[in-house]
Amino acid sequence: MPVNLLDIQKKLKGFGAQALARKEEIAVRQKEVTDLIQGYAHRLDELKARVSYAADVVRHLRCALPVDEPLDTVVPKPPLPKKFTVMAADGSQINPSRHAQVAFCVINVGLIKMVRGSGLTPEIFTQSQLLDYDSLFTPSGVLISEGMVALKRDLREREALADLAEDLLLPAISMTDGPLELYREPQETREFEKTLDQYLGVLKRLHEQGLMTLGYVDKPGSSLIGQLLELVELSDQDLEAYSHRQRKFAGVNDVSLLSDLLVNPGDRSAIFAIHSETSQRFKGDLALHFFYLNVGTPGKTHLARVEIPAWVACDHDLVGVLQAVLTEQTCIMGSRPYPYILHRAHEVAVVTLPEHQHVEEMIVAEFDRRGISVDEKSNKQYHKDLDRTKTRYQG
Amino acid sequence: MFNSHLETNGNDMSEQTVSTSEESHKPIGYIIGGGLKANLQARLTVPAQKVQEGAFVVVESGNWLFYGLVTDMQLGSTDPRFADEQTETRLPPELAKLLHGQTLFTNLEVMAALMMEQGPDMNEDPEAYQTWFQKVMEEEIRPEPVKTVPQHHAEVRLAGAGDIAEIFGKEGEKAFFRIGDTIEGGHPVCVNLDKLVQRSSGIFGATGTGKSFLTRVILAGLIKRDKTAVLIFDMHNEYGPDDTASDTGMRVPGLKGKFPSKVRMVGLGRGATIRGKTPDYTLEIAESDIMPEDILMLSQELNLRETTPATLNALFNKFGRNWFHEFKNMRPHAVQEDDEGNKVPADDSIEAWANEANVHQLAAIGLHNKLNRLFDCPYIVENPAGDALNQMINNLDNGQHIVLSFGDHEEDLDYLFVSNLITRRIRDVWEHRTNNFRSGHQGATEPRPLVIAVEEAHKLLNREMASQTTFSTIAREMRKYYVTLLIIDQRPSQIYDEVMSQLGTRITGWLGDSDDIQSVLTGLAGRDALRGMLAHLQPKEEVLMLGWGVPMPIVVHSRRYDDAFWEELLEKKDRRSNRDILKDIGF
């Protein structure tokens, strides 16, 4: 028996007790933050000033930044436009691997474009990109990291959307999974900078084409609002010692704060800007904003965080369209809300194992043709490949 | 058989065979079981209604053809549920038909009677075919009794005209005379007239089944063929003169009208007219022709005592051939006075003779009383005008035929007495001639065969009478003395078994009485099967032919006795024989 259940059983009681205690603690803190939201609901300027003060003192400060809506704002879902375009892109990748016979990387992006109200079958595209062999290695000669590949993938997703953005029926909304903001692998600063520049360029193109873009964050664990209100609770002295590792309102996330506010499906919260180090790079029209949206069903609130650039955030009509469309998209998926179109983009993008192997074989064949010796598969990979389920014909 | 081969040759045969060949060569089933002891079983592949009991079928198996009769038909199913469920109500007709075709079936029981070797294929081996064909023509290859069984799945088909002709003979050839047609297909069925009269034969059937009509047909055939003399005891005046059918009111031509010079119509008694017509001549019986046995034969009819033979014997001893005349003239109870004036029996009294002959007086008187009916008979005379009996014999000798019409003398007594007496006389003559001929007497010629036709035969041939009549002797003798019987009767069970079993050919219409059926089948194989067929015959004009004289039993739709029959028999040219036809087409 791989797991000794007796050992686990012994600890189970204590484990449960700890969880309960922690939950109770968090509940107390959450009450505090909720009260603060009420208290500061309209004191937006104070909050903005506090953030700008804190930005100078606190390293790596990351928090929400009110714009012009009160903190406890609830905007119900406006009606859906009769006709609109909704698009999504999602990527998947074959990461370069030490265990494979040859090093290669494929980024596969699936796209789907649906014109709602047209009755037409949505269009589907895939773009598969075999990365240049040279780009597989860092200057120090090792294979690029999976994080780096993910970054390139995120870029490809937006590029693909921009490539499709011609002659769109407006309003048009495009989305990708996850935040609009990019995260950085610390050791690859140079490459990151380069990719981020390209990324910003694409976002700009999307803006020019009038294609709204959003990043959809399902089940967000972030506590950007809690972090904002922490700033006003802390004295200036404490602020200097503050770090996001040692937080006052730890465990109180935005979703739990807003769940009681955004009770109706389609309700959205106030729009905030994001203050963070990277977000500083998203300037002007591209500045990063977000709001929370109840994509749940009546009686079952489910909040998602929606990240949008400033040019959308500032136009409340656009936000209204976006809010309605997103609500519909998540509604299509019934009891497990998630934008249908995103799910489909993901489906299209997924590289299956047979496809993976097929591509690898093609590359090995090309290497053979050119007399380039290829490594043996690592034993680890060999066994992984064996472990496949097959179905037998049984009449 | 050879017909079928010829037909495939595409030659223009007589219309009859050509028109029937196609139909009859289609199989109606195939053999699925059976054996020599039990009948053969065949699965029917055509609707049951296309085949009837008694149908004549042919089974082709290897080199052999088997000929048989359908004796039973049974409904069967592959699973009883297919029979139980009325699937036609659940399925469209087309499907139901297909389903039933395969799950519901009819089995035929076939009584195989004959088999015959088939010839080789004419096209494959013309030489062998020629040899075989020659043998068939020369009758070296003939149908023979079944000694083996056909193979499983051998095809069964209805017999065609060719098959029937092969077995029963071809109409117009030799002695073959069409007596009717098969039930299925209506192919002609012949009897061999020569064979028919070679032994005594019988025509049976309940009243109204067509015995008399069929007898007319056969008699006409015999007279036409002219190889046999025919003597008909026409008790009811049916055969000689024209008649009117009692049921249809149609005119029924008599033999006399159709064969005026060949047929002599003889009336019984001086001045007799038959249906208003004067016969060719009349027959009177001379008293001296009557023998004691002629009287004894009438024991039942006259209710004679056991003492009769003794009395007759005494009479004959005393008076010889005059006994009848003398006895007739004796006066019963006549007395005369003797010398002493006592009343004693008169000299011409019966008593006187009885005393003298040592015969019981009362017995003699009783006999005399009973013979009064004969004594009063106008056709019994002391001295007949001419010797009509001799004339009849002469006629029969000379290629003529006689219908003895009883005119008004329609009582059983007349019939029994006259027919027996005449038959005895004639047979004696034939026996004498035969003996002369056989012993090589100078100038002795072969007697002309004679057939004596008797209606109501059971009156002459019943158990009590059989030992006394000449008829039973003739029946038993077969053709030893060139005389045979054609008996016509509605109650065969009353005919003495021994006589029945001697009958060569039996032609029987429907019989209602199981005893009658039983006795018609006496001494024949396959009685059970035949019994069923007999019981299921149509009540009229359908007969089952069986016995030694026919190759195998067969049910026949009787040939109609009407104007057309006569036209065919008398005016039309004979149908061409096979030999002629074959010659024409280059064999």
Place this chain on the structure above:
Amino acid sequence: MSEIEIGRLLRSGTTGFVVGCKVNQLNAPSFGAMVRVPLEAQYQVYGVIYDIHIEDDGLVRQLITAQDVPEEVLKDNRENRNVPVEIGVLALGYEQGGRIFHLLPPRPPLSLDAIFLCSSGEVAHFTGEGRFGYFRHILRDRDKPIEELLAAHLYQARAAQVDAGNEAWYQMAVGELITLMRDDYQGLIKTLSAVSEI
């Protein structure tokens, strides 16, 4: 030769195979239709579709819980998505060197072989050969809805045979079926009931 490809082979065995296709390819094949799989020159396997099933997947199951599904989404699912449609085919025989055999194919088709719908002429050619030997293969598997399958097959084949001028084929085929099934009263009656609806 018809060139209506209905899908590609997923898995196979001697007695039959499973074809995968997209939902939007699904308007061509129908239950009881005959298919062929050309394997090499002069050799192709014939079969009959006995099962078409559309597997569900997570998304489809999820969509079912939604209140209403926009038309575009419906179309997306039917036409774009690789919802696996599995078509079960029963092997009926094969053709080799121009000769039809109503025997199980010596070699089954291989993965990803293309499967084509038989044209009317091909149906007539295959079904008209010999004496319905291929019925054996259909009747063998009592787990399958053979009554319905036979009815659907007869319907298609009859039309093909009539086109080919063989009007008597249908009667002979039903006759043969009855012969083969007459020991199975229940099965036969069920089959004929089904056949009677065509």
